[in-house]
Amino acid sequence: MSDSESVEKNGIEVSNEYVENGTNKLIVKCKFCGSKMLDKKSGTFVKQEKDLPLMQQETGKDAEVQNEKVNEFYHVENMYTFENIGFTHTVDNYKYLSCADCDAGPVGYYDMNTKHSFVALSRINHA
């Protein structure tokens, strides 16, 4: 599969310095503790708009989950591709992904229907 093919597949220009041949060029790590989540080239870059709960929710008041829109993800088909990762209990057919070492998250989500995982580029570090 050539680079241009994977770029055109989604009809979106991939101008991401971390993506090479459609996958993550670098290791994916936790932003907070550096725990290794994904090895190089193990996630496929996808653009899709999703609401993802904020890592830090405001306390007090009525517990309405605060979200933000996230557009860039690494798609991971098999959960055992992850090096270290946590899966939360299921909420509305999703599990959320967290750091296996410091529990920071969500760094992405897991779809119970497709059994695929999606890691938000904005919630992790590349190394």
Next chain:
Amino acid sequence: MAKKTYDLLFKLLLIGDSGVGKTCILFRFSDNHFTTTFISTIGIDFKIKTVELRGKKIKLQIWDTAGQERFHTITTSYYRGAMGIMLVYDITNEKTFDDIVKWLRNIDEHANEDVEKMILGNKCDMEEKRVISKERGEAIAHEHGIRFMETSAKLNINIDRAFSELAEAILDKSAGREADADHARIAVERRPSRAPPARACCS
């Protein structure tokens, strides 16, 4: 694309009475009551961790078990696929220690017969409230021929080590079955621990 990136996959379960600290063992102990994170509110179902043992890349899938479950309600489906079980009691609570025997019986009845077990005496940071001596823990483990360790989820003492040892025991078992004539025991590469130096109570 779908190349396998590991050698072995071990499914591990945390089992034990309510309140012994199973969830804290899986979830980093947080005593920060002023902020809540989304993750801590929902709770962790399981974790995938990768360890290297004797040159093999092993994925551990570690499951917490539902709090209110009691040994008499846990049946075969609960243990399905489990290759290792962490049986946890609380060193400050006699009842949770007495129940270890019942849990062991339940495991014998319902789990895969060659499931690897390990007993954990958790909360070893609470020396002043201790009611179960380390010797009693060691004795019951010895009696049943299984491994034992004291842990603290709070201070992160022996947690990673316990999972490494359990994984190693499962690896030994499967290696034995393969009748592998390789006697050379390669040193186990442990993952660097984020734990402070182990306290005397748990060493």
